[in-house]
Amino acid sequence: MLFVIGDYAAGALMGALTALAVRALVWPGMDMVIAMLLGMGVGMLVHVVVGLVLAPLLGMFETMTPAMVIGMYGGMLFGMRDSMSAGSAALPAALGVGALFGLLVVLAVKVYDRVLRGVVVDAED
Amino acid sequence: MDLTTQRKWDAASRSFDLLSFADDHRLGPHKRRLFTKIRGATLMVAAGTGNDFKFFPPGHRILAIDISPGMLERAASKAARYEGEIELRQMDVCALDLPEESFDTIVTVCTFCSVPKPIAGLRELRRVLRRDGQLLMFEHVRSNIGPLGIFLDLMTPLARRFGPDLNRETVKNVQRAGFRIRREENVYLDVVKIIEAVR
Numbered sequence: 618m619l620f621v622i623g624d625y626a627a628g629a630l631m632g633a634l635t636a637l638a639v640r641a642l643v644w645p646g647m648d649m650v651i652a653m654l655l656g657m658g659v660g661m662l663v664h665v666v667v668g669l670v671l672a673p674l675l676g677m678f679e680t681m682t683p684a685m686v687i688g689m690y691g692g693m694l695f696g697m698r699d700s701m702s703a704g705s706a707a708l709p710a711a712l713g714v715g716a717l718f719g720l721l722v723v724l725a726v727k728v729y730d731r732v733l734r735g736v737v738v739d740a741e742d
Numbered sequence: 743m744d745l746t747t748q749r750k751w752d753a754a755s756r757s758f759d760l761l762s763f764a765d766d767h768r769l770g771p772h773k774r775r776l777f778t779k780i781r782g783a784t785l786m787v788a789a790g791t792g793n794d795f796k797f798f799p800p801g802h803r804i805l806a807i808d809i810s811p812g813m814l815e816r817a818a819s820k821a822a823r824y825e826g827e828i829e830l831r832q833m834d835v836c837a838l839d840l841p842e843e844s845f846d847t848i849v850t851v852c853t854f855c856s857v858p859k860p861i862a863g864l865r866e867l868r869r870v871l872r873r874d875g876q877l878l879m880f881e882h883v884r885s886n887i888g889p890l891g892i893f894l895d896l897m898t899p900l901a902r903r904f905g906p907d908l909n910r911e912t913v914k915n916v917q918r919a920g921f922r923i924r925r926e927e928n929v930y931l932d933v934v935k936i937i938e939a940v941r
Contacts, residue, residue: 620768665900676764678882678930685893729887730931737935738926 623675624683625723631667631687632719633712635660639695640711645702652700653693660692661685683726687719694718743834744809747858752812754905758791759816766793772929773797773851773880776936780804780878782846785870787835787863788853792817792828800825805845807833835863843872851880854915855906864919871941877921879937884909886932894933913937 639656647655664684672680695715698704705711774797789795789806790813798804806821806828808814814830821828833839836859848867857863867877885891894908901908913926913935921939928935 620764661896665897672764673761674764676768677761678934679764679768682890682931682933685897686889689893690889726931733928733932734930736925736927737932738923740922740924 628719628723629716632715635663635691636715643699647700649700652696656692656696660688664688683723751810755812784847785845786849792820795820803827838866840870846875854912860915877939881912883912
């Protein structure tokens with residue numbers, strides 16, 4: 618149970634930090650393509666740094682896998698939003714959305730894991 | 743001996759055990775379950791710092807090899823604690839200094855994400871495995887989930903500098919080396935797998 622709580626906390630943290638980093642770099646009116654690529658890049662950086670810090674506590678795969686999705690996809694989406702000024706004008710709101718995004722990604726990965734887990738091939742059947 | 747790979751893992755050996763706490767708890771039960779299938783003369787490839795020795799059932803005789811002397815140095819104390827016999831030897835899996843058909847069981851844990859020539863290494867394993875022997879693998883592989891697979895491809899050049907590749911097609915490599923897959927199980931998404939194979 619502690620690991621599960623930790624997974625969600627890590628996802629929220631990753632999402633919030635990605636949103637923060639993107640907000641620091643992307644300004645309203647920035648070319649959206651540039652903003653999305655920049656967001657993706659900075660999201661990947663956040664995921665590597667934060668992921669490596671958290672992986673010893675939560676597990677390499679369970680940390681880095683959702684972190685990759687949060688950093689890359691989240692970074693792109695936050696970049697798109699911030700370049701268009703399309704919501705969450707205040708920083709706390711942006712961080713909140715980032716954290717929510719992270720939580721949802723962790724949930725989605727866990728659901729997907731449940732679906733995929735188990736025997737794929739058993740020649741002895 | 744592949745000195746580049748050896749040096750990489752010598753360097754990694756200093757911090758290797760720092761990363762193992764959570765993985766031991768979350769993945770350890772799956773490894774323990776897999777290792778209950780060990781029988782007869784057993785070879786463990788890429789023993790690392792010996793972190794997985796604690797998941798072996800007691801009473802077995804195991805030859806544990808690794809390309810890195812740094813890893814083996816750290817594995818020695820864990821081998822001594824095992825309730826059985828673990829012999830440690832430095833060896834390159836792609837050039838095993840072992841006779842043909844000498845083992846009933848070969849075990850690998852997150853090994854073939856790191857061997858530079860995985861099919862060559864697996865062919866060597868097949869050579870030293872007895873005809874009725876088994877290959878038991880606990881590996882992480884490239885995901886077939888589209889975006890995740892792409893992420894793993896993108897991250898591999900960085901990961902490879904300090905550790906493993908993240909996008910190996912290990913199940914296919916096992917088959918390309920001449921093994922038949924007896925059992926394949928997803929442990930975490932389709933990234934962490936148990937692979938059991940026979941000659």
